[in-house]
Amino acid sequence: MGGQANLGEVIAIRNLMWGLSDAMCKSPDPWENGAVQPSMLYGMAYRTFMPMFYPRIKEIAEQVVASGLVYVNSNAADFKSSEIRPYLDKYVRGSNGIEAIDRIKIMKLLWDAVGSEFGGRHELYERNYAGNNEQIKFENLAVAEMSGLTDVLEGFAETCMSEYDLDGWTMPGFINPGPDVSLFGRDWQ
Ligand SMILES: Cc1cc2nc3c(=O)[nH]c(=O)nc-3n(C[C@H](O)[C@H](O)[C@H](O)COP(=O)(O)OP(=O)(O)OC[C@H]3O[C@@H](n4cnc5c(N)ncnc54)[C@H](O)[C@@H]3O)c2cc1C
16 A cells, blocks of 8 residues: 555656646747747746655655665676576566566666666756756746736735725625524524
């Protein structure tokens, strides 16, 4: 159950990231002469969360697959050794009839992605390539202010607050609770 929940989280992250890249393309910003550019707001949201999600997926792989990532033979030549091959087939096989050679091929591919020198550098890359961890966040605020998004959000809050005062709701259609209000035939005071 825990492993399945973790895999579900990975799938959700994958879908969220694809959702953002879809949004960048399918809701683009107008540019010059009818041309468009990928949506800056969605692109910046991607840039903010991708450095958090990449290490999270790596962490899940390391927790769920665990020692399976290193409990492998060191070289493909071992499979060609008539002395070693029977041990590999017996002790490094997978569940559900998966043979050792297929299991190890998967583990080594995953290790290349998350644990090797390449995997380590790639995580560093995903964390930093688009800017340091603070810059990629506060630029969202700066762009929201420049684009007028913060005005829209502040307007939303102002609208909410304009709908009530010290005496209750100021807009039609809402009922102020009070001693004369009876709901479902019962006095709720
Ligand atoms: C693997 C890898 C690949 C990369 N690829 C590219 C690439 O293809 N193209 C490209 O343009 N760049 C690339 N970069 C560079 C990347 O953009 C920078 O690493 C990133 O912008 C962070 O800058 P920095 O490493 O100088 O760290 P810093 O900016 O020094 O940040 C380190 C820490 O110091 C803090 N800090 C920074 N300035 C201040 C300040 N004034 N006051 C207080 N705290 C501060 C930061 O918040 C952070 O916590 C790559 C980096 C890596 C690691």
